[in-house]
Amino acid sequence: xxxxxxxxxxxxxxxxxxxxxxxxxxxxxxxxxxxxxxxxxxxxxxxxxxxxxxxxxxxxxxxxxxxxxxxxxxxxxxxxxxxxxxxxxxxxxxxxxxxxxxxxxxxxxxxxxxxxxxxxxxxxxxxxxxxxxxxxxxxxxxxxxxxxxxxxxxxxxxxxxxxxxxxxxxxxxxxxxxxxxxxxxxxxxxxxxxxxxxxxxxxxxxxxxxxxxxxxxxxxxxxxxxxxxxxxxxxxxxxxxxxxxxxxxxxxxxxxxxxxxxxxxxxxxxxxxxxxxxxxxxxxxxxxxxxxxxxxxxxxxxxxxxxxxxxxxxxxxxxxxxxxxxxxxxxxxxxxxxxxxxxxxxxxxxxxxxxxxxxxxxxxxxxxxxxxxxxxxxxxxxxxxxxxxxxxxxxxxxxxxxxxxxxxxxxxxxxxxxxxxx
Ligand code: FE2
Numbered sequence: 001x002x003x004x005x006x007x008x009x010x011x012x013x014x015x016x017x018x019x020x021x022x023x024x025x026x027x028x029x030x031x032x033x034x035x036x037x038x039x040x041x042x043x044x045x046x047x048x049x050x051x052x053x054x055x056x057x058x059x060x061x062x063x064x065x066x067x068x069x070x071x072x073x074x075x076x077x078x079x080x081x082x083x084x085x086x087x088x089x090x091x092x093x094x095x096x097x098x099x100x101x102x103x104x105x106x107x108x109x110x111x112x113x114x115x116x117x118x119x120x121x122x123x124x125x126x127x128x129x130x131x132x133x134x135x136x137x138x139x140x141x142x143x144x145x146x147x148x149x150x151x152x153x154x155x156x157x158x159x160x161x162x163x164x165x166x167x168x169x170x171x172x173x174x175x176x177x178x179x180x181x182x183x184x185x186x187x188x189x190x191x192x193x194x195x196x197x198x199x200x201x202x203x204x205x206x207x208x209x210x211x212x213x214x215x216x217x218x219x220x221x222x223x224x225x226x227x228x229x230x231x232x233x234x235x236x237x238x239x240x241x242x243x244x245x246x247x248x249x250x251x252x253x254x255x256x257x258x259x260x261x262x263x264x265x266x267x268x269x270x271x272x273x274x275x276x277x278x279x280x281x282x283x284x285x286x287x288x289x290x291x292x293x294x295x296x297x298x299x300x301x302x303x304x305x306x307x308x309x310x311x312x313x314x315x316x317x318x319x320x321x322x323x324x325x326x327x328x329x330x331x332x333x334x335x336x337x338x339x340x341x342x343x344x345x346x347x348x349x350x351x352x353x354x355x356x357x358x359x360x361x362x363x364x365x366x367x368x369x370x371x372x373x374x375x376x377x378x379x380x381x382x383x384x385x386x387x388x389x390x391x392x393x394x395x396x397x398x399x400x401x402x403x404x405x406x407x408x409x410x411x412x413x414x415x416x417x418x419x420x421x422x
Pocket of ligand 1: 057058059210309
């Protein structure tokens with residue numbers, strides 16, 4: 001007797017009338033029209049059943065602090081960093097924990113069940129690290145939280161920056177972060193990448209670095225990141241986040257760079273909502289979009305994910321843990337409007353970030369965890385178009401969240417009494 005049988009599901013790869021058999025928190029079979037006795041049967045009515053959303057890039061320590069102590073007047077990355085510096089002395093362990101838990105509630109409601117969050121390691125107290133390690137433990141029954149040791153104020157620019165980051169890893173932070181474009185000089189940025197990649201190699205860690213988050217076409221730290229990855233044999237374990245300078249780089253140089261990134265097996269995270277908001281702030285017109293070259297990187301075989309990055313914090317006043325909103329923006333900014341490209345945008349918030357995080361047993365395949373969503377959409381493109389309601393969210397075969405279908409009552413002469421958008 002199965003625990004749960006999902007019937008009549010459409011899967012992201014286009015297969016229809018599919019059944020998913022679930023036992024002991026695992027998927028044991030995925031087949032068309034499967035019928036088997038089960039304690040519970042769920043009829044998907046032909047709607048899309050997807051693996052859960054994964055956010056490859058977030059900042060849980062600063063989330064939901066918008067307006068504290070003031071808002072970012074210029075809207076730039078640099079004012080955001082300065083503003084976060086003003087806020088940090090006022091932070092408390094409990095306040096960080098409570099905000100993070102509140103955000104994770106929103107995430108689960110949106111079907112977002114795995115988050116890679118950077119955590120600021122600049123201050124020797126490591127207050128945000130201690131708080132998010134507690135949160136990681138508390139949310140573990142329902143959400144995978146992976147933490148990146150992030151030297152927000154610069155690894156070499158901050159007194160004891162490297163030592164503080166190493167202490168964060170000692171405490172249990174999972175991934176090595178960095179911010180080479182914020183070091184005092186280009187040379188120090190280069191040096192920071194070397195130090196951090198060597199640290200990751202020594203400790204057997206993954207790397208995820210904020211890299212070239214600027215409009216400067218000559219900011220080329222990603223070249224160094226690819227080199228150090230290849231030199232140290234870290235292939236498949238290193239991610240470059242943002243890479244917005246690639247938007248502004250010379251095309252000839254990029255024609256050399258992308259194959260080097262592919263050779264190193266770099267992962268890439270674009271953060272469409274933030275990139276389109278922060279980049280191009282020094283432009284008059286035309287204003288650059290600033291998102292990295294997503295279609296070109298995908299075409300070269302790199303794994304590209306879209307991240308949320310910020311929600312209601314010193315850098316961004318919007319967001320609600322909705323990875324379909326992120327994919328929607330990525331689709332538009334990247335002009336990824338073909339059927340195939342829209343599907344790629346869906347992968348960029350599901351399977352691709354799962355790969356970058358190294359999530360095990362992810363996906364709708366036999367042997368995987370029974371983690372899945374029922375979306376009010378018929379296919380991935382429609383899910384993005386509608387920012388589809390998450391009708392149900394399951395983890396390990398247990399329902400974590402439910403939402404009603406968004407049906408609007410209409411009162412129009414000679415027209416149907418309602419519309420449900422699909
Ligand atoms: Fe970030």
